Amino acid sequence: MHPSLIIISYLLIIPMTKMCEMKLLGSAGSAFVTRVKFVLQLKSIEYVYIEEDLCNKSELLLTSNPVFQRVPVLFHSNGQPMTESLAIMEYLDELKPDVHPLLPSDPSDRVQCRVLAYTFDTLCYPWMKEFMLTREKERREELKQMLVQGSVMLEEAFVKFSKGKTFFGGDDIGYLDIVVGGFLGWIKFYEVVFNFKVIEEARNPRLAEWEKSMWSHEVARSVIPSHEIHMKFLNMLIGRLPPLPVSASDAA
Numbered sequence: 193m194h195p196s197l198i199i200i201s202y203l204l205i206i207p208m209t210k211m212c213e214m215k216l217l218g219s220a221g222s223a224f225v226t227r228v229k230f231v232l233q234l235k236s237i238e239y240v241y242i243e244e245d246l247c248n249k250s251e252l253l254l255t256s257n258p259v260f261q262r263v264p265v266l267f268h269s270n271g272q273p274m275t276e277s278l279a280i281m282e283y284l285d286e287l288k289p290d291v292h293p294l295l296p297s298d299p300s301d302r303v304q305c306r307v308l309a310y311t312f313d314t315l316c317y318p319w320m321k322e323f324m325l326t327r328e329k330e331r332r333e334e335l336k337q338m339l340v341q342g343s344v345m346l347e348e349a350f351v352k353f354s355k356g357k358t359f360f361g362g363d364d365i366g367y368l369d370i371v372v373g374g375f376l377g378w379i380k381f382y383e384v385v386f387n388f389k390v391i392e393e394a395r396n397p398r399l400a401e402w403e404k405s406m407w408s409h410e411v412a413r414s415v416i417p418s419h420e421i422h423m424k425f426l427n428m429l430i431g432r433l434p435p436l437p438v439s440a441s442d443a444a
């Protein structure tokens with residue numbers, strides 16, 4: 193090929209491959225965003241990451257997720273936005289079914305995985321969030337007990353899904369490992385900041401082993417945010433709380 197043709201095709205190909213990249217709109221401390229990063233990395237999908245400011249939401253977020261206005265939003269290479277971490281995980285699994293498949297092949301096993309993910313997101317996540325943000329000591333103690341019960345439920349689920357192997361997904365990381373694993377950084381953060389172990393060896397022996405295996409997985413280690421990022425995220429959430437009502441004695 194003539195050298196000038198090589199240069200022209202190079203100039204055309206590079207911007208085209210850039211155009212075809214997916215974009216992920218996220219917030220570094222979000223466990224839901226961590227899930228998506230996890231899948232993108234496991235499946236070796238290139239993407240451009242855009243950090244969102246949840247205190248001053250961008251036009252991109254407001255137009256791409258107008259109803260819930262939350263991250264993650266994954267933009268298909270044609271620009272189409274996709275929201276909800278679980279739906280995005282499934283989309284990526286369908287897009288690249290041969291690279292690190294996440295969901296089991298049996299349809300009824302897949303349903304059970306989805307139900308556990310839904311249960312985790314609708315029960316455990318709100319407890320975890322409220323645990324961090326409540327200003328009432330008693331409520332925090334109540335939430336601790338609820339999270340302990342949640343960890344027992346997860347331990348049982350782990351025994352059922354892992355079938356004696358290392359991960360929820362069996363020999364390798366699967367869908368549920370990422371659903372729960374997205375929160376591993378927060379679980380560690382609770383231990384350091386609130387002196388509370390969501391997963392405890394005596395109470396959750398198999399889950400505690402799983403936690404160690406997850407932390408020794410290189411993709412997990414590279415996508416789970418640092419302690420500092422979690423602290424920054426928590427401070428952002430606290431900063432958005434309504435001010436405490438001024439009591440009569442304060443005003444006097």
Ligand SMILES: N[C@@H](CCC(=O)N[C@@H](CS)C(=O)NCC(=O)O)C(=O)O
Pocket residue numbers: 219221222223224246261262263264275276277278313
């Ligand atoms: N169910 C959603 C939950 C996403 C979510 O709650 N994202 C939070 C960050 S962790 C968010 O963007 N919240 C918006 C806000 O706080 O204003 C998912 O799975 O993607």
